[in-house]
Every structure is written in structure tokens, then in C-alpha cells.
Amino acid sequence: MPDDKVKRRLTTVLCADVYGYSRLMEADEAGTLETLRRYRTAIAGLVERHDGRIVNTWGDAVIAEFASVVEAVQCAVEIQQEISNQDSDPSRVNPMRFRIGINLGDVMVDGSDIYGDGVNIASRLQELADPGGVVISSSVYDQVHNKLSVGFDCLGQRPMKNIAPLTSYRVTLGDQAAGRGSFAVNESPARRKEAGAMRMDDGHGPSSWTSVVSDWLAKLPRPVAAALTVSGFLILINLFTGAHKIWFHWPVAAILFSVVLRMALGHRPESDSKGER
DSSP: OOOOOOOOEEEEEEEEEEHHHHHHHHHHHHHHHHHHHHHHHHHHHHHHHEEEEEEEEOOTEEEESSSSSHHHHHHHHHHHHHHHHOOOOOOOOSSSOOEEEEEEEEEEEEEEESHHHHHHHHHHHHHSOTTTTTEEEEEHHHHHTTTTSEEEEEEEEEEEETEEEEEEEEOOOOOOOTTTTTOOOTHHHHHHHHHHHHHHHHHSSOHHHHHHHHHHHHHHOOOOOOOHHHHHHHHHHHHHTTTOOOOOOOHHHHHHHHHHHHHHHHHTTHHHHHHHO
């Protein structure tokens, strides 16, 4: 008797979709189709480079799957970078931008096609992404958050059509402009430091000391950065209103103590918080 059992497997699904595709086609059908073909060729090359495969390309969407979660996320970031680099005309009113969603889940296999919630969730996640951005599920985040040199913003549980709410994360990078999809992949800390020094020396950016301070505060936990900022203001107020009488050390000490206490208590149930995620 034939085996009619449905084949299933655990895989990483990447869904990429053009933002505002109908609007682009209405404005310029021939140009939009030509751009879509060029970008799809670039996407296919990057998917193959990261040991993935294109599953389907209906309409303006691209569905791909990867055996490695890390490779899938790295591929998504490189796709956005490549598309941004290929858009050589910054004056274009309607540039083509993709939104990408990635999910690690169980799928049903039918020949070369895959179906099921694992695919549907990836499709819904891309709808949450900004044009030029990447959104991943919590199952993907758990596998890659400490393996890639990118950042992640938790979006919480967002409602999705025909899908139970789940926690999702926006992939961010140090030099990514919000909502513009500007990615810098595999940029070493030395390169970022060198680029920052060049911006400070060119005479057109913010003053050097403010850039250094803001960059340093940005790397600290938010409560610590806030406490240091408030403490700095208190010190300046004390110095400018009468340096002969020092009073800032008491409120500063209280602020710093409260932050240290909060962080110490916040780290105690670390195992529980991980379980809730």
C-alpha cells in the first residue's frame, strides 16, 4: 500500500516581499518588472551562497528555506544591503524595497514545495518589517541572538492575520537608519571606530566630544545611561551655581545606588525570564 503519510521537517523559512508593489507597477510597469528581475537574481545568488534554496517566487514574493538559522538571518541582512547598494540613484522617488520575515518552524513537504504554519508565520512577519528591514520570530532569535554581530529590538506580541500572536524581533545594526534599511554587514568594531573618527574629523558632523559621549552612552544599559546623564546634569548645575559648596555627591550617590540595586535584582531571575520568552 502507498505511504500517504504527510512528510514534515523543521526548517528556517525566509519570506521577502516588495513593499508597495502595486503602487510601483502603476507608476512604471516596465521599469518595476526590470528592477524586480534584477533584485531576484541577486537574492537567488545570496540564498545559494548561504546554502539555502528558493522554494517559490509567486508575484513579487520570494520564499526560501535554510538548514541553518544563522545563515538565513545573515542572508537576509546581506539581501537588504545588496538591494540598497544596487539602488545607485538616491534621487528616485519610489525606490523598490523589500520587507523580510524569518521563522524557524515545522513545515509540511510536498515535493519541492513547503506548506503550513512555519511558512505562514514567516509571511506575516515580513508584513511587520519596515521597508528594507528584517523581522524574525522568537524561535529564530533564540538561535541567533548571540551568534551574529547585529542588534535586536523586541516588538512584543503583535497581532497577525490568522496567526496566534507571537513575540517578534526587528533586526538592527549600529549604523542602520530607522525605516531606511541601511545595513552594514560584517563591519568590524575597528572599522566602525575608524568611520566614527572620520566623521568627527570632517568638520561637518557633531562636535567630537558629544559624539564620543553619545556613542559611549548608547553602548550602556538604558538605566545606567539614564543615571549617568542625570548625574552629569546635577554636577554641571552644582558647578555653575556655586562650586564653593559641593552638594551633588548625595543625589548622585542615591541615583547610582538605586540603579545598581535595580540591575542586581533584575539579574537574579534570569533563568525565569528566559523561559517566559
